[in-house]
Amino acid sequence: MTLSRRALLGAAACTSLLPRRLFAAGAAKLRIGLLLPYSGTYAALGHNITDAMKLAATEHGGKLGGREVEWVAVDDESDPAKAPANVNKLIAGEKVDILTGPVHSGVAMAMMQIVRQEEVLTVVTNAGAQAVTGTLCAPHVFRTSFSNWQTSYPCADVLLKAGQKKAVLMFWNYSFGQESMAAFKEGYAKGGGTIVKEIAVPFPSTEFQANLSEIASLKPDAVFVFFAGAGAAKFVKDYAAAGLKENIPLYGSGFLTEGVLGVQGAAAEGIKTTLHYADGLDNAANKKFRAAFKKATGRDADVYAVAGYDTVNVLAQALDKVKGDTGARKELIAALESARLDSPRGPFRFSKAHNPIQDVYLRQVKGGQEAVLGVALKDAEDPAAGCKMGK
Amino acid sequence: MSLSLFLVQLVNGVEYGLLLFLVASGLTLVFGVLGVLNFAHGSFYMLGAYLAWWVSARSGSLLLAIAVGVPAMVLIGLLVERLAIARLYSRDHLSQVLLTYGLVLLFNELQSVLFGNDVHGVNTPEALSFTVRLGEQTWPAWRAFTSLACICIAVTMRQIVLGTRFGMRVRAGASNPEMVEALGIDVRRLFATLFSAGTALAGLAGMLAAPLTTVYPGMGESVLILSFVVVVIGGIGSIKGAFFGALLVGLADTFGKVLLPGFASAMVYAVMAAVLLWRPRGLLGAAAEGR
Numbered sequence: 001m002t003l004s005r006r007a008l009l010g011a012a013a014c015t016s017l018l019p020r021r022l023f024a025a026g027a028a029k030l031r032i033g034l035l036l037p038y039s040g041t042y043a044a045l046g047h048n049i050t051d052a053m054k055l056a057a058t059e060h061g062g063k064l065g066g067r068e069v070e071w072v073a074v075d076d077e078s079d080p081a082k083a084p085a086n087v088n089k090l091i092a093g094e095k096v097d098i099l100t101g102p103v104h105s106g107v108a109m110a111m112m113q114i115v116r117q118e119e120v121l122t123v124v125t126n127a128g129a130q131a132v133t134g135t136l137c138a139p140h141v142f143r144t145s146f147s148n149w150q151t152s153y154p155c156a157d158v159l160l161k162a163g164q165k166k167a168v169l170m171f172w173n174y175s176f177g178q179e180s181m182a183a184f185k186e187g188y189a190k191g192g193g194t195i196v197k198e199i200a201v202p203f204p205s206t207e208f209q210a211n212l213s214e215i216a217s218l219k220p221d222a223v224f225v226f227f228a229g230a231g232a233a234k235f236v237k238d239y240a241a242a243g244l245k246e247n248i249p250l251y252g253s254g255f256l257t258e259g260v261l262g263v264q265g266a267a268a269e270g271i272k273t274t275l276h277y278a279d280g281l282d283n284a285a286n287k288k289f290r291a292a293f294k295k296a297t298g299r300d301a302d303v304y305a306v307a308g309y310d311t312v313n314v315l316a317q318a319l320d321k322v323k324g325d326t327g328a329r330k331e332l333i334a335a336l337e338s339a340r341l342d343s344p345r346g347p348f349r350f351s352k353a354h355n356p357i358q359d360v361y362l363r364q365v366k367g368g369q370e371a372v373l374g375v376a377l378k379d380a381e382d383p384a385a386g387c388k389m390g391k
Numbered sequence: 392m393s394l395s396l397f398l399v400q401l402v403n404g405v406e407y408g409l410l411l412f413l414v415a416s417g418l419t420l421v422f423g424v425l426g427v428l429n430f431a432h433g434s435f436y437m438l439g440a441y442l443a444w445w446v447s448a449r450s451g452s453l454l455l456a457i458a459v460g461v462p463a464m465v466l467i468g469l470l471v472e473r474l475a476i477a478r479l480y481s482r483d484h485l486s487q488v489l490l491t492y493g494l495v496l497l498f499n500e501l502q503s504v505l506f507g508n509d510v511h512g513v514n515t516p517e518a519l520s521f522t523v524r525l526g527e528q529t530w531p532a533w534r535a536f537t538s539l540a541c542i543c544i545a546v547t548m549r550q551i552v553l554g555t556r557f558g559m560r561v562r563a564g565a566s567n568p569e570m571v572e573a574l575g576i577d578v579r580r581l582f583a584t585l586f587s588a589g590t591a592l593a594g595l596a597g598m599l600a601a602p603l604t605t606v607y608p609g610m611g612e613s614v615l616i617l618s619f620v621v622v623v624i625g626g627i628g629s630i631k632g633a634f635f636g637a638l639l640v641g642l643a644d645t646f647g648k649v650l651l652p653g654f655a656s657a658m659v660y661a662v663m664a665a666v667l668l669w670r671p672r673g674l675l676g677a678a679a680e681g682r
Binding site: 040041043044199200201202204205206207209210211213214216217229230233234237238241242243244260262263264265 | 406527609655
């Protein structure tokens with residue numbers, strides 16, 4: 001009698017129920033959890049991060065630290081209310097070795113509350129909330145993207161250098177916008193600039209006309225804003241349509257134009273923003289990455305994809321050092337802390353609070369493209385307010 | 392606030408209000424006459440905006456998009472009325488909410504499948520992409536154009552409802568549908584016409600607003616909520632009420648943002664509450680009645 005296919009499948013299913021420690025550390029698959037949005041407003045970001053992570057893993061032969069990688073993806077729907085259940089599903093249910101994600105800061109905050117109580121190594125791949133590497137920082141939590149501070153603080157200097165000492169701030173009134181403005185104000189006040197007025201717009205309202213009329217009557221030297229996605233697309237168009245663009249220069253963190261340049265069209269022309277990446281950055285790693293990403297997915301890479309790519313590359317470095325043994329927590333964390341990357345965004349290393357130390361670039365929209373004017377702040381390091389670790 | 396800034400904000404508020412009126416008028420018409428609580432009304436607004444983007448991106452002309460889009464919206468309205476809404480006239484509001492909310496989900500999914508989830512910009516027609524001067528301020532000409540268009544539509548609607556035989560039937564159908572039917576008027580046809588007119592109004596508002604708001608998923612929902620506020624302030628079923636309600640909401644929102652920024656998002660609802668305390672049935676709502 002030959003072995004039936006059903007019996008074989010049954011036997012295979014049974015082995016997967018065996019406790020994991022029966023396998024040698026080097027042989028078991030490395031389970032990486034992805035807590036990312038695959039539906040809703042941020043779906044495109046989630047897909048870009050995921051695909052860039054997979055691309056990096058493929059470039060390492062599908063193995064990190066000698067262990068084959070297995071992805072466990074959960075759609076977080078950018079819903080902070082569902083975050084605790086989703087995080088628990090990945091940690092307790094799927095027993096991932098490493099947890100990565102999310103895009104949305106609200107989801108990140110909910111995730112931080114849980115992972116701080118857990119052992120699992122966590123890498124934040126986008127959310128820029130200050131607290132992740134600030135008040136809530138933890139030895140086993142790293143971030144490969146940016147902090148809100150890094151995207152906005154360097155822009156203050158750009159205005160001051162241009163002799164623009166009176167600015168109006170306008171932003172979506174939620175944590176990202178507030179943190180972005182606080183960072184800008186810190187830099188602006190230091191250099192002797194004054195804020196004429198702060199205009200907080202309730203999120204996600206996109207009715208700006210009344211406030212634009214107000215800005216026109218205030219006649220500041222410049223305007224610094226935080227909007228993203230659909231709000232950024234509309235704000236930039238409204239700003240130009242109201243005839244303000246020619247008279248009062250508009251600035252923002254890079255999210256003002258990132259991903260929506262095509263929609264903004266001529267209205268975005270000339271706008272200067274600061275960010276830790278630009279599509280057109282002239283370095284070998286960036287060119288290689290953009291070509292590989294395009295070939296693998298058919299899409300153009302962006303700042304979100306870069307964070308995903310770097311996440312796996314920095315993990316690969318550290319896991320190689322500990323020979324794939326995720327149980328060796330102390331050594332693994334030390335290896336990450338000393339890791340250096342030649343990232344598409346430029347040189348990359350972790351600060352004591354585990355946020356990237358990276359160059360922030362000054363970019364300007366020229367001919368529908370993001371041109372790099374130079375480095376706005378070299379080796380920008382988040383002040384990590386409230387983080388007790390490593391001090 | 393200087394006088395010139397005050398005047399500009401006044402214009403901003405009126406312009407916003409007029410656009411809201413266009414959406415809310417269809418909602419109040421359908422609710423007042425057909426007695427149907429139509430949650431899908433915001434979806435028609437979104438659909439109009441997406442149509443405007445889709446056609447204008449391919450043809451390069453927004454005016455052509457509107458010329459094609461309005462008949463398309465009338466057809467969509469007829470289809471939805473025949474297939475779904477017609478079965479609800481005798482049912483209670485809860486069933487109507489269930490069905491029309493289902494339609495919202497359906498239209499959102501359709502939008503996602505047909506047009507994707509990206510944000511899209513719509514260009515204003517070349518001839519109207521200049522700015523006009525208002526004192527020391529400038530104002531986009533397209534905004535002025537949409538305001539004028541809204542005023543024209545409001546006046547036309549008033550003429551039709553008060554001055555034509557069709558309008559007479561509409562008013563009669565609103566107050567006593569059984570009697571109208573007994574007099575030999577096809578109420579079924581009347582309702583279908585009215586519903587598709589409401590759909591077209593919402594769609595047209597979406598098309599006019601598309602260059603101002605950009606086109607994005609979920610744009611219908613926020614408009615729907617404001618439209619309900621307008622309808623409630625104006626008095627359910629009253630087009631004239633919706634007109635004044637919309638202006639009030641537009642002005643409250645605009646001045647709320649400038650004068651009380653911390654309170655801006657609640658301003659509209661505060662105005663609604665105040666109006667309802669003063670006139671529980673809205674500005675021009677009918678006195679206590681069955682429907």
